[in-house]
Amino acid sequence: MNDQILPSDLKYTREHEWIKIEGREGLIGITDYAQSQLGDVVYVELPTPGTTFAQADTFGVVESVKAVSDLYMPIGGQVVAKNDTLLDNPEKINENPYGNGWIIKIEVDTEYNTDDLLDAEQYEKLVNDLHP
Amino acid sequence: MVDFAGWEMPVQYEGLIPEHEAVRNAVGMFDVSHMGEFIIDGHDSTEFLQYTLTNDVSRLKVGRSQYSLLCNEDGGVIDDCMLYRLEACKFLLVVNAANSDKDYPWIQSKARHYDVHVSDQTDSYALLAIQGPKATSSLQKLSKDDLKELRRTEIRAIEVCGHQCLVGRTGYTGEDGYEVFCMPSIADEIWASAIDQSVTPCGLGSRNTLRLEAGMALHGHEISETITPVEAGLNGVVAFTKEEFVGKRAIANILNSGTPNRLMGLVMMDRAVPRDGYVVYTSNGEGLVTSGTFSPTLERGIAMAYLPSQVQVGDNVSVVIRDKHWAAEIVELPFYSNVTKWRAK
Numbered sequence: 001m002n003d004q005i006l007p008s009d010l011k012y013t014r015e016h017e018w019i020k021i022e023g024r025e026g027l028i029g030i031t032d033y034a035q036s037q038l039g040d041v042v043y044v045e046l047p048t049p050g051t052t053f054a055q056a057d058t059f060g061v062v063e064s065v066k067a068v069s070d071l072y073m074p075i076g077g078q079v080v081a082k083n084d085t086l087l088d089n090p091e092k093i094n095e096n097p098y099g100n101g102w103i104i105k106i107e108v109d110t111e112y113n114t115d116d117l118l119d120a121e122q123y124e125k126l127v128n129d130l131h132p
Numbered sequence: 133m134v135d136f137a138g139w140e141m142p143v144q145y146e147g148l149i150p151e152h153e154a155v156r157n158a159v160g161m162f163d164v165s166h167m168g169e170f171i172i173d174g175h176d177s178t179e180f181l182q183y184t185l186t187n188d189v190s191r192l193k194v195g196r197s198q199y200s201l202l203c204n205e206d207g208g209v210i211d212d213c214m215l216y217r218l219e220a221c222k223f224l225l226v227v228n229a230a231n232s233d234k235d236y237p238w239i240q241s242k243a244r245h246y247d248v249h250v251s252d253q254t255d256s257y258a259l260l261a262i263q264g265p266k267a268t269s270s271l272q273k274l275s276k277d278d279l280k281e282l283r284r285t286e287i288r289a290i291e292v293c294g295h296q297c298l299v300g301r302t303g304y305t306g307e308d309g310y311e312v313f314c315m316p317s318i319a320d321e322i323w324a325s326a327i328d329q330s331v332t333p334c335g336l337g338s339r340n341t342l343r344l345e346a347g348m349a350l351h352g353h354e355i356s357e358t359i360t361p362v363e364a365g366l367n368g369v370v371a372f373t374k375e376e377f378v379g380k381r382a383i384a385n386i387l388n389s390g391t392p393n394r395l396m397g398l399v400m401m402d403r404a405v406p407r408d409g410y411v412v413y414t415s416n417g418e419g420l421v422t423s424g425t426f427s428p429t430l431e432r433g434i435a436m437a438y439l440p441s442q443v444q445v446g447d448n449v450s451v452v453i454r455d456k457h458w459a460a461e462i463v464e465l466p467f468y469s470n471v472t473k474w475r476a477k
């Protein structure tokens with residue numbers, strides 16, 4: 001899995017989400033590895049803006065032809081936007097998982113914790129360990 | 133790679149949807165060497181198979197194939213299978229990998245009273261399925277024999293890549309195509325030669341979506357030891373005219389009394405994907421999805437489900453997906469058929 005894209009400015013979860021934290025704002029999606037494992041995404045279930053989730057809560061669902069995957073919050077926060085383009089064009093997640101395939105935008109909790117998140121290097125190791 | 137009944141198999145090579153579309157629009161190839169192959173021969177082989185399987189072997193000509201079922205005394209389906217008549221008294225029986233280990237002793241136990249020899253030849257055969265509207269032209273490039281001579285459901289010895297193989301014009305995709313039984317030692321060569329002819333390698337993922345669109349049962353889902361052919365809509369491969377076969381009385385009783393549930397097809401109206409085990413609500417009661425997926429051809433969620441027998445084609449039902457009800461409509465099976473296309477050729 002050496003060909004996966006792993007931007008270094010993101011934080012990653014062990015469940016294959018990424019988050020980009022800028023000030024109070026957090027942009028969330030799934031990793032390139034996750035989209036490649038799922039295959040063609042055909043359906044996305046998104047949360048309503050205004051909903052608040054704790055870290056590790058399920059906030060939505062991504063479905064490919066072969067499987068359903070829950071989406072987990074990398075850190076706690078309130079949903080401020082969802083990527084409605086995905087409802088009709090779920091394939092954006094496959095095409096550009098870190099760009100216009102983003103899933104939700106949150107306002108992060110005032111006291112959030114990134115101790116459980118991985119940096120690009122740690123995440124790469126996690127994925128490589130899954131494919132020895 | 134996933135473990136499938138002890139065989140390591142890829143779910144996909146390049147991608148499930150492109151592989152699915154290759155089979156629908158061009159040609160794809162599956163390594164299905166995991167399927168179990170039994171050779172049955174001997175003086176009584178026809179009588180033995182008449183008794184052990186549900187379909188009518190007396191109507192199966194040499195060089196032809198027949199879909200059939202292996203049922204228990206209660207009429208439950210132990211396995212479904214393809215029976216190929218190689219010679220007057222010699223048959224090839226192809227069974228599911230996951231059931232092969234229980235099928236073999238079952239068949240052996242039934243064989244005791246007949247002059248018949250049953251041998252498990254699974255390790256002697258690799259099996260490559262080359263499927264799709266361009267299957268004939270692609271496979272023809274690898275063979276000196278004229279494939280046009282091999283009609284649908286036929287099987288015969290055919291040369292592929294210079295090796296003698298058994299080739300059946302059969303498959304599990306709803307498309308025209310071939311199943312090549314060859315020695316394991318030459319499978320790599322045929323596989324690579326087919327890829328050179330632009331045949332797309334396909335994994336288990338598209339094998340499932342293709343068979344589901346074609347409305348074909350998968351053992352462990354639509355059929356099992358506790359489901360009879362009547363509920364599964366497979367009466368067509370149960371020959372009640374035969375004097376005796378395993379499960380006949382039970383199946384005939386169920387056919388007479390009727391079944392509370394029947395296998396039906398549904399298509400999602402909403403953008404949602406039904407999956408195995410999801411509950412279906414109908415105005416006649418609840419049912420259960422046995423196989424569901426997103427159909428690349430219909431671009432909708434589709435499923436086969438056991439529903440109350442009163443449910444009709446055209447009924448509106450709902451599928452419970454993550455605690456929400458999603459609209460679906462009952463449709464005729466199969467979801468997709470290419471029969472007219474290959475008959476015209």
